[in-house]
Amino acid sequence: MFLVSxxxxxxxxxxxxxxxxxxxxxxxxxxxxxxxxxxxxxFIQIIxxxxxxxxxxxxxxxxxxGALALQxxxxxxxxxxxxxxxxxxxxxITRELGPVIAGLMLAGRVSASIAAEIxxxxxxxxxxxxxxxxxxxFKYLIFPRLIAxxxxxxxxxxxxxxxxxxxxxxxxxxxxxxxxxxxxxxTVNIIENKDFISGIVKAAIFxxxxxxMGCYNGxxxxxxxxxxxxxxxxxxxxxxxxxxxxxxxxxSLVFTQ
Amino acid sequence: xxxNNIIELIDIHKSFGSKIILNNLNLKIKKxxxxxxxxxxxxxxxxxxxxxLGLTNPDSGTLLYKDQELNEKSRINSKFYxxxxxxxxxxALFDSLTVWENVCFGLVQGHGMQIPEAKExxxxxxxxxxxxxxxxxxxxxxxxxxxxxxxxxxxAIAASPEIIFFDEPTTGLxxxxxxxxNNLIIELVxxxxxxxxxxxxxxxxxxxxxxxxxxxxxxxxxWQGGTNSIDTSGNxxxxxxxxxxxxxxxxxxxxx
Numbered sequence: 413m414f415l416v417s418x419x420x421x422x423x424x425x426x427x428x429x430x431x432x433x434x435x436x437x438x439x440x441x442x443x444x445x446x447x448x449x450x451x452x453x454x455f456i457q458i459i460x461x462x463x464x465x466x467x468x469x470x471x472x473x474x475x476x477x478g479a480l481a482l483q484x485x486x487x488x489x490x491x492x493x494x495x496x497x498x499x500x501x502x503x504x505i506t507r508e509l510g511p512v513i514a515g516l517m518l519a520g521r522v523s524a525s526i527a528a529e530i531x532x533x534x535x536x537x538x539x540x541x542x543x544x545x546x547x548x549x550f551k552y553l554i555f556p557r558l559i560a561x562x563x564x565x566x567x568x569x570x571x572x573x574x575x576x577x578x579x580x581x582x583x584x585x586x587x588x589x590x591x592x593x594x595x596x597x598x599t600v601n602i603i604e605n606k607d608f609i610s611g612i613v614k615a616a617i618f619x620x621x622x623x624x625m626g627c628y629n630g631x632x633x634x635x636x637x638x639x640x641x642x643x644x645x646x647x648x649x650x651x652x653x654x655x656x657x658x659x660x661x662x663x664s665l666v667f668t669q
Numbered sequence: 670x671x672x673n674n675i676i677e678l679i680d681i682h683k684s685f686g687s688k689i690i691l692n693n694l695n696l697k698i699k700k701x702x703x704x705x706x707x708x709x710x711x712x713x714x715x716x717x718x719x720x721x722l723g724l725t726n727p728d729s730g731t732l733l734y735k736d737q738e739l740n741e742k743s744r745i746n747s748k749f750y751x752x753x754x755x756x757x758x759x760x761a762l763f764d765s766l767t768v769w770e771n772v773c774f775g776l777v778q779g780h781g782m783q784i785p786e787a788k789e790x791x792x793x794x795x796x797x798x799x800x801x802x803x804x805x806x807x808x809x810x811x812x813x814x815x816x817x818x819x820x821x822x823x824x825a826i827a828a829s830p831e832i833i834f835f836d837e838p839t840t841g842l843x844x845x846x847x848x849x850x851n852n853l854i855i856e857l858v859x860x861x862x863x864x865x866x867x868x869x870x871x872x873x874x875x876x877x878x879x880x881x882x883x884x885x886x887x888x889x890x891x892w893q894g895g896t897n898s899i900d901t902s903g904n905x906x907x908x909x910x911x912x913x914x915x916x917x918x919x920x921x922x923x924x925x
Contacts, residue, residue: 532764540724541761545824546750546779 436554436628443548444555453556461522461557461623462564466571468521469514473505473572476513477579480504485588497590498598501580506607510573512659515618518565519651523626526557527647530630531640539631554627558620565619566612573611614662618655625651674733675700675832675864676721681730683716683888690716691727692888703858703865705875705896707910708885709919714868715758717885718836721866722755751779754825754863758837760817762809762824769795769805772823780828794823798853815846822850826857833858835867839874851877872911884910886919 484500530553533539542549577599584590626647633643676698683691690713698704708714719725721732723744732739734749744750754775762771772794773787782790795805798819809817818838825833838854839847851874858865858878869875875882876896883893884907892904899911909917 536759537757537761538763540719540722541755541757541763543724544722544750544753544755545775546748547774552778 432632433624433628436631437624439550440554440558440627443550444558446551448551450552450556453552454559457556457560458564460525461518461560462568465518465521465564465568468517469568469572470575472513472517473510473576474579474582476509477501477505477576477581478583480509480576481580481583481588485584494588495598497584497588498580498595499602501584502577502599502603503607505576505580506573506603506611508611508659508663510576511569511611511614511618512655513576514565514569514572514615515622515655515659516652518561518568518618518622519625519648519655522561523622523647523651524644526623526626527630527633527644528640530554530627531633531643534631534633535636535639549631554631557627558623561619561623562616563619565622566615569611569615570608573608610662610666613666614659617658617662621654621658622651625654673699675735676866677731677733677736678717678721679731679733681717681720681727681732683713683720683725683727690888691720694730694885694889696883696890696893698864698866699881700864701862702881703855703867703879704881704883705867705869705879706883706885706890707868707870707872707875709870709910712885713888714870714885715836718834718866718868722753722834723749751775751828752831754828754830754833756818756821756825756833756835756838758840760809760814760821762817762820764809767806767808768800768812768820771809771820772827775824775828790827791823794827795820797826797857798823799849815842815849818842818846818850819853822853822857826861829861830863832864832866833861835865835869837869837871838867839869839871847871847874848877854878872913886910 481497481501484497484504485494488494488496488500530539533553539549539553542552581592581595581599584595585592629643629647629650633639635642674697676696678694678696681691681694682689694713694717696706696717706714706717716725720727721739723739723741726741734743734747737743737747739749762768763774766774769788769791772791773782773784776782776787776790777784792802792805795802800816800819800823804812804816804820809820812820822838825835835854838850842850854865854867855878865878867875867878876899879896881893882896882899883890884904885891886906892902892907894902899907902908905918908914909919
């Protein structure tokens with residue numbers, strides 16, 4: 413009996429949360445595409461989400477590329493296939509690790525920051541103040557963040573791909589003894605446009621997830637400082653889980669070719 | 670309903686889960702009056718204000734603005750938000766904007782005014798509330814609580830609203846600053862010829878700024894009358910509240 417009640421409660425919560433998210437998304441899109449447009453707000457968010465995330469994305473991509481080269485070298489040397497290191501690093505970074513690592517880093521950095529900012533605005537009545545000053549919060553706060561994240565994450569992933577491959581190259585040539593020219597040649601030969609494109613498409617979807625989870629959880633926060641903390645945690649955890657789930661679904665349904 | 674009422678609440682009911690907050694609340698606000706709604710903490714004053722402002726929707730009942738029903742659609746159609754000003758309890762200034770940008774926010778967003786003109790009005794309003802021009806470029810977090818309240822007051826009056834709402838305008842201020850804010854409210858409301866609706870539990874402030882007082886208890890208005898007649902209301906609940914006595918018909922549940 414207890415189990416049935418427990419499962420019922422979880423199911424109802426999930427359905428209610430799904431409905432609330434759908435209404436939130438509908439409100440955002442229906443208001444976002446009508447006048448007035450807040451171009452300046454979108455630009456500010458592009459700087460905050462994109463430009464300010466460059467150092468952390470760059471460093472993460474570089475070390476991930478380097479570590480990947482080391483691991484693949486160890487694994488491939490068991491089959492005398494060391495020459496595959498450059499190719500696997502390039503494919504791994506562009507198709508999988510670039511978008512996923514960038515998405516997860518932004519889930520931690522940007523989703524948390526968006527959730528904390530909007531939740532603080534909620535608990536300090538700043539969102540109510542926006543409404544009384546004739547400003548639609550979906551249009552002014554939520555939509556610019558969604559658009560900015562969808563635009564910037566593909567750009568960040570493109571940069572992360574290049575830096576990640578460079579990380580593999582640096583470790584490969586300086587530590588594993590690969591010849592520079594052949595490493596570069598192997599990398600160039602293996603990469604096709606669709607490898608980059610699949611990563612970029614994934615990145616745009618991850619950008620949406622990162623901003624949406626931050627905005628949604630921040631907007632619906634309640635209580636004081638504790639509510640802000642809970643909204644931030646929920647945003648980061650849910651964004652990370654949805655990114656990993658979306659990555660699997662996209663890879664299995666669309667990008668297995 | 671009469672043409673003289675600018676805002677009217679008829680049988681408003683609002684509950685959160687099983688907790689009833691507003692219970693068939695009826696209130697009439699006369700045009701040009703300064704009405705203060707008093708009541709203890711948790712009696713539903715803020716919820717009532719949020720219902721009028723459309724920040725939360727009542728479960729049932731009717732809200733009228735100039736005899737027209739007030740709902741989500743009519744608030745947009747009648748440009749309701751361009752005709753009101755609101756002073757929030759915690760000031761609710763936008764952290765990401767400077768003081769002058771906060772003051773002119775409604776002018777630019779709601780009234781479509783150009784920034785230079787809006788800035789000029791902002792500066793005049795900052796002066797009206799007794800603030801030095803040097804603070805115009807500061808961030809709200811760099812100001813004291815009293816100064817933030819004044820900036821919020823300047824923002825509330827910036828668009829010369831018809832109705833100004835004040836949510837606990839003196840809460841958290843020292844007695845001198847509270848009196849300064851009260852004087853500013855009286856002066857600014859009178860200058861604009863606006864209707865003022867204030868919620869507070871500060872009786873000194875209520876007596877000073879109002880011409881009408883209504884008392885909210887258990888989600889309903891239990892007494893409404895002129896400020897001068899509150900001491901002779903003959904209502905035991907009102908007597909206990911205005912005299913701040915622990916003994917009387919109002920029982921506080923400290924575990925609630």
